[in-house]
Amino acid sequence: MDVRSSLIEAIQKALQKLTVDLSFEEIHLERPANPEHGDWSTNVALAISKKLNRNPRDFASEVTEVLIHQSPDHMKKIEIAGPGFINFKLENSWLHDVLNQVVDAGTDNWAKHKIGNNKKVIVEFVSANPTGPLHAGHGRGACFGDSVARLYQRCGYSVQRDFYINDRGTQMKLYAESLAAEASDEKIPEDGYRGEYIKEWAAEMPPDVDPFEWGYQRALRSHREALEALNIYFDNWFSERSMVASGAIEETLTDLRSAEAVFESDGAVWLRSTNWGDDKDRVLVKSDGEYTYLLPDVTYHRDKFKRADLLVNVWGADHHGYITRMHAAMSALGHKPEDLKIAITQMVRLQRDGQEVKLSKRTGDIVELAEVIEEVGSDAARFTYLLLSVDSSQNFDLELVAQQVNENPVFYVQYAHARIHSIMKKSQEAGIERPSIAETDLSVLNHPSELAILRSLQELPDMVLRSTQEVAPHRITNWSRDFASLFHSFYHDCRVLGEDISITVTEARLWLVEAARVGLVVSLDLLGVSAPTEMWRNEEGEEFHG
RNA sequence: GCCCUCGUAGCUCAGUCGGAUAGAGCGACCGCCUCCUAAGCGGUAGGCCGCAGGUUCGAUUCCUGCCGAGGGCGCCA
Numbered sequence: 001m002d003v004r005s006s007l008i009e010a011i012q013k014a015l016q017k018l019t020v021d022l023s024f025e026e027i028h029l030e031r032p033a034n035p036e037h038g039d040w041s042t043n044v045a046l047a048i049s050k051k052l053n054r055n056p057r058d059f060a061s062e063v064t065e066v067l068i069h070q071s072p073d074h075m076k077k078i079e080i081a082g083p084g085f086i087n088f089k090l091e092n093s094w095l096h097d098v099l100n101q102v103v104d105a106g107t108d109n110w111a112k113h114k115i116g117n118n119k120k121v122i123v124e125f126v127s128a129n130p131t132g133p134l135h136a137g138h139g140r141g142a143c144f145g146d147s148v149a150r151l152y153q154r155c156g157y158s159v160q161r162d163f164y165i166n167d168r169g170t171q172m173k174l175y176a177e178s179l180a181a182e183a184s185d186e187k188i189p190e191d192g193y194r195g196e197y198i199k200e201w202a203a204e205m206p207p208d209v210d211p212f213e214w215g216y217q218r219a220l221r222s223h224r225e226a227l228e229a230l231n232i233y234f235d236n237w238f239s240e241r242s243m244v245a246s247g248a249i250e251e252t253l254t255d256l257r258s259a260e261a262v263f264e265s266d267g268a269v270w271l272r273s274t275n276w277g278d279d280k281d282r283v284l285v286k287s288d289g290e291y292t293y294l295l296p297d298v299t300y301h302r303d304k305f306k307r308a309d310l311l312v313n314v315w316g317a318d319h320h321g322y323i324t325r326m327h328a329a330m331s332a333l334g335h336k337p338e339d340l341k342i343a344i345t346q347m348v349r350l351q352r353d354g355q356e357v358k359l360s361k362r363t364g365d366i367v368e369l370a371e372v373i374e375e376v377g378s379d380a381a382r383f384t385y386l387l388l389s390v391d392s393s394q395n396f397d398l399e400l401v402a403q404q405v406n407e408n409p410v411f412y413v414q415y416a417h418a419r420i421h422s423i424m425k426k427s428q429e430a431g432i433e434r435p436s437i438a439e440t441d442l443s444v445l446n447h448p449s450e451l452a453i454l455r456s457l458q459e460l461p462d463m464v465l466r467s468t469q470e471v472a473p474h475r476i477t478n479w480s481r482d483f484a485s486l487f488h489s490f491y492h493d494c495r496v497l498g499e500d501i502s503i504t505v506t507e508a509r510l511w512l513v514e515a516a517r518v519g520l521v522v523s524l525d526l527l528g529v530s531a532p533t534e535m536w537r538n539e540e541g542e543e544f545h546g
Numbered sequence: 547g548c549c550c551u552c553g554u555a556g557c558u559c560a561g562u563c564g565g566a567u568a569g570a571g572c573g574a575c576c577g578c579c580u581c582c583u584a585a586g587c588g589g590u591a592g593g594c595c596g597c598a599g600g601u602u603c604g605a606u607u608c609c610u611g612c613c614g615a616g617g618g619c620g621c622c623a
Binding site: 030032033034036037041046049050056081082083084085129131166169170171172191266267270279280282283284286287288290292293297317318319320322344346347354387388390391392393394395397400409411412414415419422424425426430466470474475478488489491492493495496497498500534535536537 | 549550551558572581583586588623
């Protein structure tokens, strides 16, 4: 059993002994920021004394009294502090247990959870219209969505990645007309597409093809290539048209009708979304008989609920207004709104050397995602996109992110991993045979830098769980950066190999290094960033080979 | 006007499911390579956590109002 659970159990027992009714109380155990407050701390006395109408410090001392007699594992000291916190100071052996657990679990199982219980989740992201290339903003949603999918996988869910394609409707028609016009040197329609890519693609288009179909495939290929450059692969490319052909859209309408969630007015069919908190009702079928964007999308979500228990959508900030109506439609169809989680990603502003970049150097048009990846590389692009909370708008500086310098945290983290491999390689070259961890004396690991690494590794499972629940992979990015920092300090403070290092210490530190490797590999994998085993800087300090 | 997100160090941003002395990177300044990769490490300086109220033992965190920035408010997608 891990320390956290055994401490919680001990506290529960103590409270029971004091005949406190625990049924409503969750034991809150935390790792205090200040080391003087011990390794673990609880505020139960503060929380409960209020209900019991007692003095918190008096109550805390009663609880402490009982706890001391139970003497939980690794316990060194129990103290009351501040207004009534109970602080636990543990022997370092608790962290040596963590080391054992990390090594035992390895990269496949550390920070893995079973809470998903193989429940099916569909993460839908990007879903850009097939009317032109992906741009830098799509990159954020792409990296975010893929990382969220990885997080759900690590929490024991069965995950599918969906890309919804709006392959019919007004925009597609306009796009096809624009391509055709450009190809035959005619005037592009008023609301048509005009980017530089239209010229390029029109030039590629063979003369005797249907511009609609050809343009559709061309755009899809472009999307797929850009995403593959980021190492992102979808399980389903879900076509809007297929739902017309299958009759699914009409079925959805029928279901909504029988749920009495629609009405007709002015020759159009409306969703009564105001029943579910929307500020106005929404049109599903226009008076000209054409579907709005909403109805096929509702149908698509209906389909997803047939395939999965939980849906996660990643939408751009320009779609936030659709959350309420989509939840309304799902409620009307009998689904629980909380089973459709919608994450909104705020804007990305591209910059170069602090100046906003509106247009591509190459095409003079909007900067394509493919260009961003080409300029900065997949690892740096992913790490950078995942560095911030998606609730914040992002300034993405191409100049900075492309630089292989210390401003760039992705290399800082990867370098920690490269250093680990360097140590392992050196130890092999020195002919050191690491004994099994059971035969290794871990009690020599008492340097603050060594213990800090173990504390951080202990936190990773919680971090993974929280990142998943909050749909917030940037927490993992930040953890990996902090963890790399701890490793670099350790690297500086504690030599693993050397004539003046005893073999006992070397062996124990080699296992510590192995555990650190597990932490880095797990976190980088959740971000979709590679973990190079070597990184060398060239003479100019601008290139790296890994 | 209504809705969403943001406002924290000079800059870019974490932290916020109420907790003890608010953090990191960059930039500035001062140090550290006879040593497993200096893409590294250590230190100093830098804060009315937008403003004003409220809730309570305790608020950067929750609530209300205001100010500022961005985005959205179509029988477009």
